[in-house]
Amino acid sequence: MPLAAEPDDTHEEGEDQQLLLAKKGEPTLEGLVVGSYCHDVLIRGGRVVGETLGGAAAFVSNVLDAASPREAEQGEAPFVVVSKVGRDFAYASAPAPARRPPLLCASPTTSFHAQFSDAAASAHAPDRELRRVHACDPIYPADLPDRRFAYGLAVGVAGEVLPETLERMIRLCRAVLVDAQALIRAFDGDGAVGHVALEDTPYARLLPRVAFLKASSEEAPYVGVETARRRCCVIVTDGRDGCRLYWDGGEARVAPFPAVQVDPTGAGDSFLAGFAAGLLWGLSATDAALLGNFFGAAAVSQVGVPTFHPKMLQAVKEILEEKIAKRSSPCINGTTFTFDRSSVHDELHAALQEAARLIPEQQQADPTNGNCGDICSV
Ligand SMILES: Nc1ncnc2c1ncn2[C@@H]1O[C@H](COP(=O)(O)OP(=O)(O)OP(=O)(O)O)[C@@H](O)[C@H]1O
Numbered sequence: 113m114p115l116a117a118e119p120d121d122t123h124e125e126g127e128d129q130q131l132l133l134a135k136k137g138e139p140t141l142e143g144l145v146v147g148s149y150c151h152d153v154l155i156r157g158g159r160v161v162g163e164t165l166g167g168a169a170a171f172v173s174n175v176l177d178a179a180s181p182r183e184a185e186q187g188e189a190p191f192v193v194v195s196k197v198g199r200d201f202a203y204a205s206a207p208a209p210a211r212r213p214p215l216l217c218a219s220p221t222t223s224f225h226a227q228f229s230d231a232a233a234s235a236h237a238p239d240r241e242l243r244r245v246h247a248c249d250p251i252y253p254a255d256l257p258d259r260r261f262a263y264g265l266a267v268g269v270a271g272e273v274l275p276e277t278l279e280r281m282i283r284l285c286r287a288v289l290v291d292a293q294a295l296i297r298a299f300d301g302d303g304a305v306g307h308v309a310l311e312d313t314p315y316a317r318l319l320p321r322v323a324f325l326k327a328s329s330e331e332a333p334y335v336g337v338e339t340a341r342r343r344c345c346v347i348v349t350d351g352r353d354g355c356r357l358y359w360d361g362g363e364a365r366v367a368p369f370p371a372v373q374v375d376p377t378g379a380g381d382s383f384l385a386g387f388a389a390g391l392l393w394g395l396s397a398t399d400a401a402l403l404g405n406f407f408g409a410a411a412v413s414q415v416g417v418p419t420f421h422p423k424m425l426q427a428v429k430e431i432l433e434e435k436i437a438k439r440s441s442p443c444i445n446g447t448t449f450t451f452d453r454s455s456v457h458d459e460l461h462a463a464l465q466e467a468a469r470l471i472p473e474q475q476q477a478d479p480t481n482g483n484c485g486d487i488c489s490v
């Protein structure tokens with residue numbers, strides 16, 4: 113694994129201007145995912161019921177690889193992951209880190225204990241109590257590659273995406289999508305995860321330069337949706353109820369897909385990546401959120417980072433190719449977005465609902481699933 117760079121915040125605006133022109137031969141829809149892989153320990157009733165690869169970067173990579181349109185039929189989806197782990201990292205050979213290796217640091221890998229309680233089975237209780245047990249180094253601006261990207265995803269889990277790092281992402285990427293959990297998490301002396309008001313953080317001033325901010329319903333009060341929607345499009349996810357989008361001048365509810373939830377971990381991450389993939393396919397934000405909901409539902413159906421059934425992915429790809437023949441242009445590649453539900457929204461939902469029937473097939477096919485038992489049955 114490559115070694116992490118030393119902190120260095122010497123990049124200047126002028127220097128970044130040099131990067132504005134994409135170099136010949138670079139993929140035009142290349143993405144930049146920033147946030148660290150981590151270790152997740154899942155605990156129920158005082159007993160460890162699962163130990164898995166975690167970190168939004170892992171869930172996001174998994175979905176982007178599965179759902180992004182490919183410029184060529186073969187090969188990996190074009191995106192780079194900037195992530196940090198310690199020498200204790202236990203999942204270097206798992207598919208996401210193996211494809212896009214993290215930077216190696218002297219500090220230990222970020223690690224979370226997720227405590228599930230029976231209350232989590234009720235509709236709107238918080239899914240789990242999270243405690244950060246170890247924190248790896250932050251990701252510094254100098255850790256980001258010196259080139260332009262079509263889009264960026266800021267998906268920290270433990271405060272590793274510093275304000276200056278987000279600012280550099282904004283300079284490097286044409287459109288940046290941010291998970292609020294990267295901005296508003298606070299940790300007490302015991303590592304318990306709490307939240308601070310976004311407005312009180314140094315990230316607040318960057319919001320007008322962010323395209324989309326995604327928050328869970330638990331995080332939404334700290335984001336201040338009414339203020340934030342005047343600066344960027346805010347998406348509030350609400351578990352099995354799907355999500356809502358709020359932009360300056362409009363809002364939309366996007367219906368969920370049915371799922372048998374066994375582990376809610378990574379639902380929000382998978383949602384955001386599915387949403388980004390939808391934008392890459394040229395969908396409006398409200399239509400792209402259908403793909404977010406689809407992959408959120410697929411994520412909760414398995415423990416840890418899900419493995420998608422090839423038949424399901426093929427079905428999704430065929431649906432997108434068919435329905436999006438009527439698309440305008442890839443929104444993520446420009447500076448303006450369309451938000452409203454399109455005329456194909458309901459057709460797309462119905463077709464994806466058919467594909468969602470194939471989600472449980474993976475659970476049966478993958479022998480590593482089910483060994484942990486249900487983490488959080490509902
Ligand atoms: N039980 C469920 N059934 C169907 N879809 C679900 C379910 N739970 C989550 N989803 C989908 O995933 C999306 C994200 O879920 P949620 O709102 O729970 O995110 P989150 O709290 O950020 O998740 P996490 O922090 O665990 O990654 C939802 O908007 C929904 O589309």
Ligand SMILES: O[C@H]1[C@H](O)[C@@H](O)[C@H](O)[C@@H](O)[C@H]1O
Pocket residue numbers: 150151152165166167168169171224242269293377378379380381
């Ligand atoms: O692996 C999980 C996942 O990335 C969640 O989205 C995040 O909330 C947790 O902190 C992390 O441990």
